[in-house]
Amino acid sequence: MSPLLSIERLSVAIGGVTLLDDISLSLDRGQILGLVGESGSGKSLTALTVTGLLPLIGGRIASGRILFDGTDLASLGPAGLRKLRGGRIGFVMQNPMTALDPVQRIGEQIDVVSRLHLGLSGEAARARTLDLMGQLRIPEAAAVAEAYPHQLSGGMKQRIVIAMALAGEPDLIVADEPTTALDVTVQAQIIQILTGLVRERGLALLLITHDMGVVAQACDRVAVLYAGRVAEERAVDPLFERPAHPYAAALIGCIPREGMAEGSLKGIAGSVPPATQFPPGCRFHPRCPHAVDICRTERPLLRETPDGGLVACHLAERIAG
Ligand SMILES: Nc1ncnc2c1ncn2[C@@H]1O[C@H](COP(=O)(O)OP(=O)(O)OP(=O)(O)O)[C@@H](O)[C@H]1O
Ligand code: SF4
Ligand SMILES: [Mg+2]
Structure with a gap:
């Protein structure tokens, strides 16, 4: 069976500068691929490309292609990409605050995803939102759903962003530094939640991090990026051993x-x-x-x-x- 996500010889440019250079990666269902590298290595750019957001930052695919479940992302127009993102591909952005609307209640922000992507009614969407919040171990979900983002802790906001990414029943989650800036205990909980979802539901997870400890704990395979190129891509155990x-x-x-x-x-x-x-x-x-x-x-x-x-x-x- 072909992989769920296949990035084939991808090069990405912004303003004439090639930032990702000939990157190939693939990811199967039920698998966690870690994407690591220092700041500026191209991790977020890879995430933005996979989620079809590259045009928003003025970027373009210079060569290569991305296949998602056999479909070339380049063949989908902006509307098709919007449908895919939030639907079959859930995106947890690097900074949770940019993903949350400060003046809209938490529950409404999650509801809208399943209304839009699953066609649920308002009531059914809210039931799904509360269920997801429970799965993400958010206590007193009904009260939290009525809160605004600034009323929540960093760890709680990150869970909300993950709930939004899950609300459209995605096959793939792209999570860009989902635990950075959280304390170690919360970090471990979030990673546990994400890995649990992969193991229980057969989701695929592209997990971006600069933390090799997180990789060792959570990932099946890991791709090490350096300056916009893949330096090494291996299963986690052999990579760490040798x-x-x-x-x-x-x-x-x-x-x-x-x-x-x-x-x-x-x-x-x-x-x-x-x-x-x-x-x-x-x-x-x-x-x-x-x-x-x-x-x-x-x-x-x-x-x-x-x-x-x-x-x-x-x-x-x-x-x-
Ligand atoms: N909008 C943009 N315009 C121009 N260059 C950009 C833009 N976004 C990223 N870059 C450049 O692309 C390269 C890769 O950036 P990217 O954000 O993907 O790095 P990263 O690996 O996610 O780093 P970090 O760990 O800091 O999040 C960097 O050289 C960066 O300066
Ligand atoms: S030894 Fe390998 S990593 Fe080091 S400079 Fe040469 S090619 Fe690059
Ligand atoms: Mg980044």
Whole structure:
């Protein structure tokens, strides 16, 4: 069976600058794919592209395509994309406050999704809203439904945004940093709720985070982005045990193996450069402790790893041992 979501050789540009470069990812039903990378690596841009929101920020797909359940998103017009988003694709945006209307009651904001996407009547929509709020372990749901966003805590607001994403009965949830800025206990609860939904309902979840702990806890597979490219894509266990890309290894903070200088991967100095300043060759080379001449001139192509993953590094075999 073909994957639910298939991103094929996708490049995205804004104002003539290519920000995502030849990205390929896929996600099956019942699976959680983590998307990780430092700030500026292209995680949110990937989420906006998958949810059809790219035009809103002046972006366009320069090449490649996104297939959702076999349909090319490019073949859907703005109305088709709106129907898909909120319907079969639920989106939890990076900042919950931007997703909530400050002057509308919480319950109404959730109701509208099932009214619009499932065609429910006002009463049925409210019943569904309260049911969802209960599933998300929101206490006193009826009272919370009457509240305004500013009356709720950060963790509660995030649950509301997740309820909105679920209200249209999606097959795929795209969650962009759903737990950032929440305290550790609430963070764990939200992740547990999301993973529970995937396991119980067979949803697919694209989980964007910069927190490798969340990835280890929740994900089946993980794609590591660096400067708009996929550095490594693997199942979680082999990635954590034996990362093949120096950037993935550094993110995991793994202990260097035989043949590597002691401590060489424990920290990565610097940050992701802006897209107008991406270096030639491997974009990670200015920060990579293993860089050799070829890294400065030739782009490392994605190659398969023996365990069915992908890695883009000239020295991957040597580094993974
Ligand atoms: N609207 C925009 N116009 C121009 N460039 C943008 C726009 N949005 C993002 N970018 C650029 O695209 C690149 C990727 O940004 P993106 O927001 O996807 O990063 P991210 O991985 O989500 O980072 P963070 O962890 O900070 O959320 C960055 O270089 C960013 O400056
Ligand atoms: S290709 Fe070279 S610079 Fe890039 S990650 Fe691999 S070793 Fe480092
Ligand atoms: Mg982001």
